[in-house]
Amino acid sequence: MSLLLSDLTVTFPDGAERRRVLDGLDLAVAPGEAVALTGPSGSGKSTVLAVAGLLRRPDGGRVRIAGQEATDLSDPARDALRARSVGLVFQQARLLAALTTREQLELVARLRGERGSGLARSRRRADGLLAELDLTAEAGKRPHQLSGGQQQRVAVARALMADPQVLLVDEPTSALDPARAGAMFELLVRVAHEHRMATLVVTHDERSLGLLDRVVSMCEGRLVPASGATVQGRGSASAVEHPPGRPDVLGHQ
Numbered sequence: 001m002s003l004l005l006s007d008l009t010v011t012f013p014d015g016a017e018r019r020r021v022l023d024g025l026d027l028a029v030a031p032g033e034a035v036a037l038t039g040p041s042g043s044g045k046s047t048v049l050a051v052a053g054l055l056r057r058p059d060g061g062r063v064r065i066a067g068q069e070a071t072d073l074s075d076p077a078r079d080a081l082r083a084r085s086v087g088l089v090f091q092q093a094r095l096l097a098a099l100t101t102r103e104q105l106e107l108v109a110r111l112r113g114e115r116g117s118g119l120a121r122s123r124r125r126a127d128g129l130l131a132e133l134d135l136t137a138e139a140g141k142r143p144h145q146l147s148g149g150q151q152q153r154v155a156v157a158r159a160l161m162a163d164p165q166v167l168l169v170d171e172p173t174s175a176l177d178p179a180r181a182g183a184m185f186e187l188l189v190r191v192a193h194e195h196r197m198a199t200l201v202v203t204h205d206e207r208s209l210g211l212l213d214r215v216v217s218m219c220e221g222r223l224v225p226a227s228g229a230t231v232q233g234r235g236s237a238s239a240v241e242h243p244p245g246r247p248d249v250l251g252h253q
């Protein structure tokens, strides 16, 4: 498994006590599998992404990324593992206003300190990703010259620059119309399959769930069966993660 969350617990302060908002969560995403994480507001989806993306340490449990145990690593080692193995795409594309599309991608290599042949290799990768995500014509444009869907595609391309084994995506379609939302889900599934990335997509967008390989549903911090088992992904795995005998409650960073 490229992403393995085992027996995760997260608590938040609640008055004099701590509220347990994640309690024994188990979730595994295989290489090349695109999984939707859905559920009502406040059910804990963002907390799952924060823990999986090594942005929040859980109170208990294990996080394994690309075969490496992350839980007990020092902060610098976690940062390095994240930079090496995890791609993050947020609700807003979070592009830098002054940079062109190509420069947004090249910045990833520059921040890694690449020079010379390494930087040249990364530039070729950037050009390849721009072509793959149908952004070549946008390579010289700045964010304000791009549509919302194009901006999100740039954010995905940027996340792929490090060739991550895990891709975590938070509400990628909240600013998009239905047609563009569908295209964005199709793109995420395609890149998950082609780049063999374990891909976890937080979404409220029920219309697009069928495009994903598998759907994990949450309610009030627990994993629940998809309503009427109608939400079936395209993959052969079961539609819902539902570890027997142990509810899953999640919390936010």
Ligand SMILES: Nc1ncnc2c1ncn2[C@@H]1O[C@H](COP(=O)(O)OP(=O)(O)OP(=O)(O)O)[C@@H](O)[C@H]1O
Pocket (backbone or CB within 6 Å): 012, 013, 021, 039, 040, 041, 042, 043, 044, 045, 046, 047, 048, 250, 251, 252, 253
């Ligand atoms: N920093 C925090 N301190 C205390 N409680 C928090 C904190 N962050 C989140 N929570 C609580 O944890 C629970 C889960 O929040 P989370 O943001 O993970 O849910 P979500 O499903 O992603 O919600 P949404 O769909 O609205 O983004 C919520 O009850 C929230 O109020």
